[in-house]
Amino acid sequence: MTSTISRVLSRIGGGTSPAERPRPRALLWAVASVIAVGFLVALELAARWYEVPGPITAQAREVIFAPKSGTVLYASMALMMVVLTWRQRFIGLAAAIGIDLVLWLVRWAVGAQMMFGTGALWVTLAWAVIAVTRRTGNERLLLLKGAGLALLLVTGRKTGYTWLFITSETRPTVLDQYVATADHALGNPSWVVGRLVEATGPVGFRVLEFVYIQLAVAAVAVALYQLRHVATLRRFPSHHLVRTFLVIGLLGPGIYMIFPVVGPIFAYGADGGQWALADLWPNTPPPLGAPGPMPFDEITPRNCMPSLHTAWATAIFIHSRKAPRALRYAGTFWLIATLGATLGFGYHYGADIIAGVVFTVTIETGLRSLARGWDRPGVLLTGYGFAVFVAYLVSYRYLSTQLAAYPWVFGPLLLLAMGSVIYGYVRTTRLWERQDAAAAGARVPEPRREQQPELV
Numbered sequence: 001m002t003s004t005i006s007r008v009l010s011r012i013g014g015g016t017s018p019a020e021r022p023r024p025r026a027l028l029w030a031v032a033s034v035i036a037v038g039f040l041v042a043l044e045l046a047a048r049w050y051e052v053p054g055p056i057t058a059q060a061r062e063v064i065f066a067p068k069s070g071t072v073l074y075a076s077m078a079l080m081m082v083v084l085t086w087r088q089r090f091i092g093l094a095a096a097i098g099i100d101l102v103l104w105l106v107r108w109a110v111g112a113q114m115m116f117g118t119g120a121l122w123v124t125l126a127w128a129v130i131a132v133t134r135r136t137g138n139e140r141l142l143l144l145k146g147a148g149l150a151l152l153l154v155t156g157r158k159t160g161y162t163w164l165f166i167t168s169e170t171r172p173t174v175l176d177q178y179v180a181t182a183d184h185a186l187g188n189p190s191w192v193v194g195r196l197v198e199a200t201g202p203v204g205f206r207v208l209e210f211v212y213i214q215l216a217v218a219a220v221a222v223a224l225y226q227l228r229h230v231a232t233l234r235r236f237p238s239h240h241l242v243r244t245f246l247v248i249g250l251l252g253p254g255i256y257m258i259f260p261v262v263g264p265i266f267a268y269g270a271d272g273g274q275w276a277l278a279d280l281w282p283n284t285p286p287p288l289g290a291p292g293p294m295p296f297d298e299i300t301p302r303n304c305m306p307s308l309h310t311a312w313a314t315a316i317f318i319h320s321r322k323a324p325r326a327l328r329y330a331g332t333f334w335l336i337a338t339l340g341a342t343l344g345f346g347y348h349y350g351a352d353i354i355a356g357v358v359f360t361v362t363i364e365t366g367l368r369s370l371a372r373g374w375d376r377p378g379v380l381l382t383g384y385g386f387a388v389f390v391a392y393l394v395s396y397r398y399l400s401t402q403l404a405a406y407p408w409v410f411g412p413l414l415l416l417a418m419g420s421v422i423y424g425y426v427r428t429t430r431l432w433e434r435q436d437a438a439a440a441g442a443r444v445p446e447p448r449r450e451q452q453p454e455l456v
Contacts, residue, residue, distance in 0.1 A: 070117025083146035164301035176267035177291035194282025197344030260302030265346025310356035
């Protein structure tokens with residue numbers, strides 16, 4: 001009778017027992033993987049429509065030909081190695097260096113383009129193959145996660161390049177005049193910092209350039225600290241920097257399509273050529289007037305709003321707060337230097353910067369809430385951050401002249417809105433930390449044991 005009831009309940013539940021049904025986390029991973037693959041395929045097809053290689057083609061090409069950035073490939077391999085033992089790490093590193101030395105000699109002999117990093121990519125792909133063919137169960141899943149994170153970091157850069165090309169092809173007009181007008185409320189910081197960077201000379205320029213280009217390497221350094229116990233615990237933490245980094249890179253380019261902006265060095269500087277309104281940056285702030293959409297070339301990326309470099313540097317800063325002192329100082333330096341580079345090189349307006357900070361804090365709140373379970377503070381702060389970000393975009397587009405007309409009113413209000421999101425994040429995360437500490441410190445008392453049962 002019991003077995004009959006069990007069979008009936010099994011059929012009602014879909015023919016599988018509860019133990020056989022997929023776990024929610026495994027189902028989430030499966031859905032995320034399908035979405036990621038579909039997104040890459042769609043982006044590849046879109047790039048092919050414009051007769052340029054997409055992210056899949058560009059990544060496959062680097063398996064043989066010289067990559068664009070060997071540093072990123074080795075940093076990605078280091079990220080994958082958090083799941084390996086020390087012996088496996090040394091073997092993988094030696095193999096990568098050996099492969100690169102051989103390929104370097106071959107490329108030099110045939111006169112091909114020179115760049116290292118192919119060996120690191122081969123080693124990462126080899127461990128993915130080993131995970132599928134030689135590992136089972138949790139060990140296979142763990143190794144695939146490590147290789148997947150490494151490949152996602154590399155592929156994310158290729159995806160970004162394709163996105164930037166698509167923005168220049170599909171958005172013939174840009175909204176720089178609106179953002180430059182709104183930026184008067186903030187004191188035209190790009191013009192101010194641009195003159196400061198010029199005053200520092202070649203040394204300051206080179207330092208900021210290095211920080212700006214090697215942002216992914218700094219992210220990997222912080223991520224390696226966060227994931228240092230993965231090889232011992234045989235599992236990843238519920239939340240870490242790589243997740244935030246990837247989500248920023250996934251969502252940010254979508255805003256580029258909604259709010260296309262090229263930046264002051266192109267719209268108001270010599271780099272814009274005949275498309276620039278005037279050669280004003282960084283010596284003369286743009287005059288106030290009636291802003292409007294302006295046509296621009298089909299080459300310059302529309303990648304200003306929001307500033308993703310600021311967003312990523314903010315994420316590095318946030319995740320380095322629990323690290324040792326050296327990493328905390330490095331995270332602070334990288335954020336300050338990135339702000340100096342994005343403004344001082346004329347790539348962004350001040351309005352882009354504060355939007356990028358709010359963008360990151362909102363994403364970070366949502367991801368942390370997803371990892372620990374949604375609660376009221378997490379939902380409210382995520383919704384509030386989203387509302388502030390949308391308010392920024394709307395005010396830049398439709399209220400820019402009003403913002404510029406009353407800078408002593410709207411400038412502090414714009415900064416206050418950003419500060420309120422940051423304050424809410426600090427307050428909410430401290431609440432979560434107290435709750436987690438209380439839950440970890442809770443102890444269930446054991447039942448008292450009688451030394452000798454009483455006779456009844």
